[in-house]
Amino acid sequence: MMTKTFGALLIFSAIQHAYSMTSQGRTGHGLIGYGIDMYKPPCAHACRDTISGSQLACSMVMSSHDHMFMKRMDMSGEVMTEPECYATDDVYLQTLAYCISTHCIGIPQWQLEKYWATYAVGRDEGQPIPKETYQQALAKISDAPTEVLVSGEPLNKTSLVDEEEYLANYNGDASFENAEIHHERYGIVLLVTGGAIPIATSLLRFVPFPSAWTSMFNAYFITPPTFGSKHNVPIFNIFHMPTRGQALFILYLIIINFVLSFVSLDTTTPNAWYATVHEQWSGYLGLRVGVLSFANLPLLILYAGRNNVLLWVTNWSHSTFLLLHRWVAWICTLQAVVHSIMYLKSYVESGDFATEVKLAYWIWGSVATLSFSLMIPCSAYPIRKAVYEVFLLWHNLLAVFVVVGCYYHIICRFQRQWGYETWIYVAIAVWGFERAMRLARLARNxxxxxxxxxxxxxxxxxxxxxxxxxxxxxxxxxxxxxxxxxxxxxxxxxxxxxxxALEGARKREETADVEKSGAVSVVKESGSSTRSAVxxxxxxxxxxxxxxxxxxxxxxxxxxxxxxxxxxxxxHESLASHPFLLCVAGGVGITACVPYLRAHPGRTRLLWGVRTPGIVEDMAVALANIDKEVYIGKRMNISEVLERELCPVEDAAVVVSGPNGMADEVRVAVAKLGRRGFKIKLVEEAFSW
CATH class of the missing domain: 2.40.30.10 (Translation factors)
Known part of the structure; x- marks a missing residue:
């Protein structure tokens, strides 16, 4: 489905050319702090920030009609300075060089020369380089400057920078980059641990813990529903209660996202970027949750896929990852909403909202946030159950708007300077791999x-x-x-x-149900059969x-x-280490149990509940040599039959495949027996969405 809808990316890419960018600069590769530097060394960037707004001899005076472009170039008041002007103006270059020499003590010369060639003129792609090197500009200063450049005044001689203004710029640059590095670092933590923890916990199955300990631990902390007795059956037909094992990881996801949203939001004063500490902290928080929402996108898509690589390397089920997908979606959406609210509040308070809301980056960000917000109610269980195909179409369409909106939100705001779009590339790569695997499986057959x-x-x-x-x-x-x-x-x-096409006699003992209706029977068969022709x-x-x-x-x-x-x-997971295998099936759930019954080297037994006898006759050959008890038109008492079957054995594996209610009953019964000291492993075979 998403193969079709993701083609909308090509259409949207054409639309975005109608919008102007709000920030331009060189293309970065990686993430901030991981391949991309913003303001290193901060001492040199602070020097340039302090003097770049001053009028130079080659600056141009703007008319009032041109004020709309002030945010896209180095401007102050009605003055516009082109990159070529910075690259050739002696006073500017010498003032910048002197400031760097007095404030960047201990910085290697090669690093200063690199900064000079890259950023002394500005950040634009294809801009000219300074007409001379840093050392050459510094050597031209015959006498140390004594006059301090006053903010807003023309720069017409080599000058000292105002130290208070320099400090405010230094704090602004250094603090902002430090915050950005932490944003990306914590995003990486979310992405890595979201995959590593399932792998690490799955590897514990290879540790030779005593089986009695493992069974007891699972009975208390892994197998049962977190509360109550329902897991597959939705609570109030809306909410699926996670198992305790699932709840532990969900709790981790909630806690780590909450904690990482607030740690390392360090503020500094004075700060040229923000007027108050509260404004600075709020700005950093808005950016943090935005990046974390981006970092959760690849996990969100990974958990939803049936070609999820974690399914191949862990013993976690697809239904578990789908449950995690829904919880990560809640987290991701909440972060996007908070990000939007923080910036909405900031621009309303600053008076810039009326201008910003018309810009392309704001529009695309709103598209992404609104699509996220719509996906949550539109994915509720009653909707999925009632109109699943409609849900699937709508869900995938909104997912496209989320990804496209996030991508153009970044491109229209920053182009590709800071690597925020890298998170989107990772998310698209995860989706692309999953869909490519689907096509490969289809093509094979x-x-x-x-x-x-x-x-x-x-x-x-x-x-x-x-x-x-x-x-x-x-x-x-x-x-x-x-x-x-x-x-x-x-x-x-x-x-x-x-x-x-089995013909011949089967050794069968039928016992009629004692109820008056006579419509119910229990069929018991031994593990032997005679076949005359196949x-x-x-x-x-x-x-x-x-x-x-x-x-x-x-x-x-x-x-x-x-x-x-x-x-x-x-x-299918190997259960050979358990001497006894009990399969509990309901209806067509028998198909998931048959491979386990055939592969198990020890004693096996099947308990199968069906509505009508037709399916029993159809499966007669497949189940001919299997010890079984079939309930036709009769609901088996799960806790009673499990107690009867498992009490005589020391170590058993239980596989359940059937209706949601049956699966929940087996889960609760196995957990109760486990808490009583029985060594039992539960395997649930289920399709859920």
Whole structure:
């Protein structure tokens, strides 16, 4: 979907040329403090700031019509000084050189010469260099100057700078750059720890802690919902309660973002940039949260992707990262809103709001902030559940406006001087990698034909010949809808086709339900079976689909149809270290359990609840040699059956795949048993959004 909408970048890039820049300068590479210097050495920059506003012999007097350009060039009052004037005026060059020589004690000469060649004239791209070097200009001063340059007066002889004005400029330059370095540094901290902590905590699984300790720790601090008994089932149909393990990392994200928003906002006085300490601190805070919001963008996109590299190197689930995606979105949005409010307040108080609000950078920044703010309510669970495809379209469109708005907010304000756009490049790179991986997975399988078999009123089977993979896959049915990007995840039920044609007797014991309706049964099967004939097997993938409104409802009306298969997701965690494996499945959740049951070397058992018997018959071959108990039309008592199955064993792994309510019941029951000293590992297989 975003492959299409991100094409809007090309359209927006044409629009931005209609707007003038509010700041121009040389292109920087990296981030401030990490490849980009703003005012180093500050002593030399302060010297230039102190004298550059004075009228030189070659300066031009502006008419009132030209005052609108004053912020784009070195000007004071009605005087405009071109770069060529700075580069050739002897008095300016000698005054600057003398100031540097008396204030930059201990700075290496090469560094001063570098500053001189780069910044003595200004910051514009392609500007001329001074007609002489720093040492040459200094050598031309025969007598040390004695007169102090008065602010606003013409500079017509080599002069001393006003020390109070110099100090204010020095403090302004040095303090601002120091704050900017901390902004970028803390942004890097957010980005790095947002990826490193999941990796580090996942590596703990390789540390040989006693299994009893691990199980007890998980039962108290990782597995249960933070509060109550619901995790997959939303609270009030709005909010998903994180598990305690998830809550610990979410708490870290909240705390680190809050703390890094306020630390190292050091102020200095006197300061030429700000009139008061409060104004200075507020300005730094506005910049800090703006940079942190930018730094969170790559994490926001990374956590949302199904080709998230963290999924490959950690044991964290996709549903966990989607939950983190939503929390980071809240943080990122709040930071953008605070950034906007701080600058709105500043410009209103200074009287510049009416001018600034018309500038391109302000408009694009407003687009980004408003898009962020709209995404939060438009992504609420009731909306996602009711109109998921509409949500997806709207969500991705707003995401494009966020990224484009952030990018042009920077470009129209600073061009590419200070590297703020680097955060946007990283975010786009993360998104681009994720989408490229999707295309690669699709291209690997090409266009296939899906054969549809109706099992009963609730389920259909989809067989796709010629594709081999495991885990789960995202299926696209381009002929069923105009939304060609629409896809849905399904677990692979089988990697061999044709094995459903089982004939022969199965050793089965059926016990009728004692309820009066007689419509409910429990089927118990041993782990042995007799096969008389099996159809020739073919390589392919089999999926079981629960019929719902929308795409799956349309599938049952076709015997075959074209399909694109984006496969290779969700490798199954090895549970071989646990001697007993118990799988609890509900409906088509059985497809996620089968690979675990087949791969486990120890004793296995399946508890499976289904609405109708059709799916049980369809899965008969796949489950033929598996010890199982099937509940047809009957709701199993989760806590009771888990107590019964797990009490006799010393060490077990429990895999659950089914409806949200079932998964939550299993989670709570496993946590309770773990707190009683049972050694249990829980694995939840679920698709959520």
């Amino acid at each position: 090409g266009v296939r034909t899906a054969k549809v078999t109706v099992i009963d009123d609730d389920y259909v089977r989809v067989d796709i010949e010629g594709v081999s993979d495991s885990g789960h896959a995202y299926l696209y049915f381009p002929t069923l809808t105009w939304r060609l990007w629409e896809n849905h995840p399904f677990s692979v039920a089988s990697t061999v086709l044709g094995s459903q 159809a020739p097997a073919k390589v392919g993938l089999t999926f079981l689909l629960r019929l719902r409104d929308g795409l799956t409802a349309k599938i049952r009306n076709h015997a075959s149809l074209p399909v694109l298969v984006e496969s290779g997701y969700g490798s």
